[in-house]
Amino acid sequence: SEIEMQFPEINYLFWEDKHSTFISAMKLEKFTYSMIGFLIVAIAGFTLMSMMSLSVMQKVPQIGILRATGMQSKDIAHIFIFQAIVTSVVSSTIGILLSLFIIQLDNQYNLIYLFFPSALFFDFPLILNNKYIVLIFLVSLILLIISGLYPSIKASRLNTIEAIGFKR
Numbered sequence: 001s002e003i004e005m006q007f008p009e010i011n012y013l014f015w016e017d018k019h020s021t022f023i024s025a026m027k028l029e030k031f032t033y034s035m036i037g038f039l040i041v042a043i044a045g046f047t048l049m050s051m052m053s054l055s056v057m058q059k060v061p062q063i064g065i066l067r068a069t070g071m072q073s074k075d076i077a078h079i080f081i082f083q084a085i086v087t088s089v090v091s092s093t094i095g096i097l098l099s100l101f102i103i104q105l106d107n108q109y110n111l112i113y114l115f116f117p118s119a120l121f122f123d124f125p126l127i128l129n130n131k132y133i134v135l136i137f138l139v140s141l142i143l144l145i146i147s148g149l150y151p152s153i154k155a156s157r158l159n160t161i162e163a164i165g166f167k168r
Contacts, residue, residue: 064163
């Protein structure tokens with residue numbers, strides 16, 4: 001801005017001005033990939049909720065026995081929330097370790113170029129920063145806890161007599 005004030009008669013042409021269509025195409029591509037990622041996360045959330053619901057359905061007689069022995073509804077809900085947390089920690093850890101292993105293999109053997117030699121015009125490294133690892137871990141934990149809330153509330157509200165006699 002200081003140069004513009006000193007030399008007002010000079011026209012400045014910035015790279016962004018010359019390639020505005022390229023930049024807008026990149027922004028559209030980023031938005032599209034973000035929407036696809038959001039849809040994948042939403043589908044994963046519904047899948048996790050259905051898996052947790054199936055877990056509750058498989059344990060209905062045991063839930064009835066726990067209720068008959070005097071266990072409170074909130075304690076039964078805590079069991080299934082704890083199951084969601086453990087599932088999240090284990091699955092996130094395995095997923096992150098597998099991703100880091102694949103990145104390490106790609107760094108050593110350049111696997112992406114070997115699998116897709118004609119599709120890539122330039123070499124780009126696979127990078128997974130620590131902040132993204134923490135973000136992935138937290139998002140998966142929150143997603144699994146949220147998907148475990150409905151089944152845990154459902155399990156805590158089961159009628160004791162009907163639950164003990166429940167047949168699959």
